[in-house]
Amino acid sequence: MEKVTSGKRLRTCRACGKQFEYPVKGSAATRHHCEECVQVPTHLRVVAERLSARLANLERQLKRLQPPSTPPA
Numbered sequence: 001m002e003k004v005t006s007g008k009r010l011r012t013c014r015a016c017g018k019q020f021e022y023p024v025k026g027s028a029a030t031r032h033h034c035e036e037c038v039q040v041p042t043h044l045r046v047v048a049e050r051l052s053a054r055l056a057n058l059e060r061q062l063k064r065l066q067p068p069s070t071p072p073a
Protein backbone atom coordinates (compact mmCIF):
# COMPACT_ATOMS: atom_id res chain seq x y z
CA MET A 1 0.00 0.00 0.00
CA GLU A 2 3.02 2.25 0.04
CA LYS A 3 3.31 4.83 -2.66
CA VAL A 4 6.74 4.52 -4.19
CA THR A 5 7.07 6.40 -7.43
CA SER A 6 9.63 5.18 -9.93
CA GLY A 7 12.21 4.02 -7.41
CA LYS A 8 12.49 7.39 -5.69
CA ARG A 9 13.76 7.14 -2.17
CA LEU A 10 13.91 9.52 0.73
CA ARG A 11 17.52 10.07 1.64
CA THR A 12 19.23 12.01 4.36
CA CYS A 13 21.95 14.42 3.32
CA ARG A 14 25.24 13.52 4.97
CA ALA A 15 26.30 17.13 5.23
CA CYS A 16 23.20 19.00 6.44
CA GLY A 17 20.89 16.20 7.52
CA LYS A 18 18.11 17.32 5.25
CA GLN A 19 15.81 14.69 3.85
CA PHE A 20 15.52 14.70 0.11
CA GLU A 21 14.19 12.50 -2.61
CA TYR A 22 16.62 10.76 -4.85
CA PRO A 23 16.88 10.48 -7.74
CA VAL A 24 14.98 13.53 -8.96
CA LYS A 25 15.05 14.49 -12.61
CA GLY A 26 17.04 17.67 -13.20
CA SER A 27 18.39 17.72 -9.65
CA ALA A 28 22.12 17.73 -9.00
CA ALA A 29 21.68 15.84 -5.74
CA THR A 30 23.70 12.68 -5.25
CA ARG A 31 22.99 9.65 -3.14
CA HIS A 32 24.64 11.20 -0.12
CA HIS A 33 24.22 14.91 -0.60
CA CYS A 34 21.24 17.14 -1.26
CA GLU A 35 21.13 19.61 -4.10
CA GLU A 36 22.46 22.46 -2.00
CA CYS A 37 25.35 20.60 -0.44
CA VAL A 38 26.49 19.24 -3.76
CA GLN A 39 27.52 22.78 -4.62
CA VAL A 40 29.53 23.27 -1.46
CA PRO A 41 33.30 22.90 -1.99
CA THR A 42 34.53 19.47 -0.91
CA HIS A 43 36.72 20.69 1.94
CA LEU A 44 33.78 22.53 3.51
CA ARG A 45 31.45 19.63 2.94
CA VAL A 46 33.85 17.38 4.82
CA VAL A 47 33.60 19.71 7.81
CA ALA A 48 29.82 19.81 7.53
CA GLU A 49 29.72 16.02 7.46
CA ARG A 50 31.86 15.81 10.55
CA LEU A 51 29.61 18.20 12.46
CA SER A 52 26.53 16.43 11.21
CA ALA A 53 27.89 13.11 12.45
CA ARG A 54 28.58 14.65 15.84
CA LEU A 55 25.07 16.02 16.02
CA ALA A 56 23.62 12.63 15.18
CA ASN A 57 25.74 11.16 17.95
CA LEU A 58 24.57 13.73 20.47
CA GLU A 59 20.96 13.19 19.48
CA ARG A 60 21.37 9.48 20.05
CA GLN A 61 22.87 10.07 23.47
CA LEU A 62 20.14 12.52 24.36
CA LYS A 63 17.49 9.98 23.49
CA ARG A 64 19.20 7.44 25.70
CA LEU A 65 19.14 9.89 28.61
CA GLN A 66 15.45 10.53 28.26
CA PRO A 67 13.35 8.09 30.25
CA PRO A 68 10.83 6.10 28.22
CA SER A 69 7.50 7.88 28.13
CA THR A 70 5.56 5.65 30.46
CA PRO A 71 2.84 7.13 32.66
CA PRO A 72 3.80 7.34 36.35
CA ALA A 73 2.59 4.32 38.27
Ligand SMILES: [Zn+2]
Nearest residue numbers: 013016034037
Ligand atom coordinates in the same frame (compact mmCIF):
# COMPACT_ATOMS: atom_id res chain seq x y z
ZN1 LIG B 1 22.55 18.91 2.35
